[in-house]
Amino acid sequence: MVDWQIDLIKVIFIWVWALLIAVVMTWVERRASAMMQDRLGPNRAGPFGLLQPLADGIKLFTKEDIIPEKARKILFVLGPPLFALPAFSAYAVVPFGDKIVLGGKEIILQVSDVNIGFLYVLALGAIGVYGMVIGGWASNSKYSILGGLRATAQLISYEVPMGLALLTIVLLYGTFSLREMVLLQQGTFLGFLPNWGIFKQPLGFIIFLVAAYAEANRVPFDLPECESELVTGYHTEYGSMRLGLYLFGEYVNLGTLAAITVCLFFGGWSLPYVDMSKFLGPVSYGIASFMVFFLKQAFFLFLFVWVRWTVPRFRYDQLMGLGWKALIPLGLVNLFVTALLVQLTI
């Protein structure tokens, strides 16, 4: 196989994978929330209601596509794809496995190992905001605008602590490439702890996780679309598959953030204390590493759901307060201490 063919297969695979995660997540969200709330959740469509997302998709596709008369039509149409596409694109740099050897050819399980992969992720996260803001603005509805405004302020504010938390990781590993970061997390330190980011940067991890929740618009940070106040915020006026794209993009976003968390703080595809490549064949090792990565990602995806159904929602000013008064100073201190330690140890 030629290189571009392999790349194409990888691209298709990652698309399908991202889509599949998003689809399954809609089901998991419903079923898991139901289980936490003493309910059953959707269980009629297919076994365990697994076909429910499909039914939802069909419903959304067949609904009437309404564009409000006074909406800015071009922007209104542009909003949803602008929100969903960056989320997909971020998957490009996620190393979802180590490598697989097929026909004597070593294939890296990552669409492209960009050496600034990590900045790419941040940049795409920033673009995703435009989808919400444009959608909120173009709808010409006060609720939508409020949702859009909240989204802007929230996402921009929380990119700062996220960036700070990520900077410490960069300092620690001395690289921007996600793949190299994962490779550096193999083995142990201090004799017993796995060499994972979380053990080296616990505070950074917490800051990153909180910021990730804010970036993903999940409860307790779902202010841009909080149902009880702004109806559904920036996508109040959307219907049919445009709304579907927004909802879908949110889950894709979750998948991305979970993947990044795993890569940065949980050693990516590597297992602690065990080197799988030693006793697994080249092909099975590739698959196994992917599975390990997926399981770790699945845990974080579940955590997103789990937290959502446990905590109440912040208020707008409290959210800002938490971001600017707590997370950013903490992030700065963390950065400073890390820099000092790195400087001293080198």
Place this chain on the structure above:
Amino acid sequence: MAREIETVCITTGPAEVGDYVTLNIGPIHPAMHGTLRVITKTDGETIISAEPEIGYLHRGVEKLGENLTYKQFLPLTDRLNYCSAICNNVAYELAVEKALGIEVPEKAQLIRTIMMELARIADHEVLVGILGVDLGALTPFFYLIIQREEIYEIFEWHHGARLTNSMGTIGGVEADLPDRFHQKWPKMRDTIRKANDETDRLLTHNRIWMDRTIGVNAFCADDALNWGFTGPMLRACGVKRDLRKDEPYLMYDQFDFEVPTGKHGDVFDRYMIRMLEMEESIKIIDQAYAMYQKLPEDAPLMKKVPKIIKPPEGQIYHAIESPNGELGFFIKSDGTDKPYRIKIRPPCYMVYQAFGELVQGEMISDLIACLSSINVIAGELDR
């Protein structure tokens, strides 16, 4: 009425001048319970002024009452505060009985008390659950609503309906406590407590919840009294006023229970008071049930009343402590079988008129929290 006002009040809030955005919240909005509408002027997220508009659920219950006999009006009272229909029924029955000058037998009083306190628990459970939902925590709602369903089952086995109960009749109650109650109550007491405890664990000490509720819509006791607040809203402000204690009706003077009060009248106090009141209600039911069990099995349930009820000419007002506050029925009788005038004093009407003042200077999110915490029931508000 004991007044324990120790809080310091200061005047706050922005001036009402400038160019502001008018935001219509409701009548169709996820958080507007029923069909309420608030016209707000906002500066960003801050509310400069809020004007509640009512009447979207006006059904003319009071006018309807003038063309119905006294017994026929009873089912209509279900539709006032539909979260605790039994309290409305009993309030109306008590008012008519007062007009007739009769007192129902002891057993009927105890059954009414038990059912009313169950309704109070159900009402508070809905309120606390909805408050959680509006503040983004959906899960406690389900833990609480299951308990409400259990309570509704008792209602169903007692008089055949779950929501619009139409319990009892003028002169007593029609049925003895059902077997379901005897079987279920000992267990239910614990499950209600467990559900409350779980809600408590999920919310009360959670900082997000505390930030969202403590100090939000705080209200002065003086203002609250001037506006005519009653019930949990007034008690949250620190005024110990409970009609069950202050002007006892039925057999409430024989029960031993506390009246929890708050201090600042903020959302957190209102929430805590309702949580504590559920506990007190359980205590009352226990005591009433103990008294009930001492009575003979064939003790009378009804007082003899004429088939066609014609209270003597005159007017009467009787109020009870409904879960929301003072629920009063004013009945003017002209001696015929239909009331000349029925006026209902719903507790949330008095609270809702102060809504503009309650939320002024707060944020949109607080408006939603405030609305949920004052428990405005449109059926009761608009009548």
Place this chain on the structure above:
Amino acid sequence: MPRRPVVKKEYTLGERVYLVEITKGLGLTWKHFVFNIKASFRKGPHTVPTCWQYPEDRREIAPIFRGAHMLMLNDKGQELCVGCGMCARACPAKCITVKRGKRAEGEEDKYAGKTYCASFEIDMLRCIFCGNCENACPKGALVLGPGYELAEYDMESCIYNKDKLLANYHEAKAEGKLKPPKKPVPVEAPPAPPKKAAAKKAAGEKGKAAPKKEAKQAKKDEKGKKPAK
């Protein structure tokens, strides 16, 4: 300009740091999650506290449930209704229309009384299921039954006629969901003379008519009690 109490927020350290309480909350939801996952695999209806899988599993409803109306027959299969229209008068929603008919010769095995209802219509769109009609019926002929699936495709079929009401009865009987005979409500013993006078005063004296009515009613009550004995 509202006056507001000054509220001091006093948080403990555990509360100040969000994560402690959130972790506790996560533990609680996890407990429910595990419990319900286990429960959902159990066989049988209603394994999870909230859910009933409705069309297949149904809640047990109370025998005295106030649902769709039905016209009762007695043991001999005779219609109990005499078409007196008491129910129509008692109805607060005014949704009942009754026409009385006289029993003809040879119809004795069909109707219990000398008169019967020639037509009986209940407008279920107006009905509020209060049960006043049931209480008003002197013969126990109109009863609110166990049916609660009342959705129809058009408005005409929401007006229940006599056939439908009788069909409701047969359905309920076939399912064994007929109400148990009503227990007589123990009414407080006839008041002592001085009390009675007071009650009369309160009820407003209406000349001669009132005591007569009361006497009649007392008789009726006694009648009502008899079958139970």
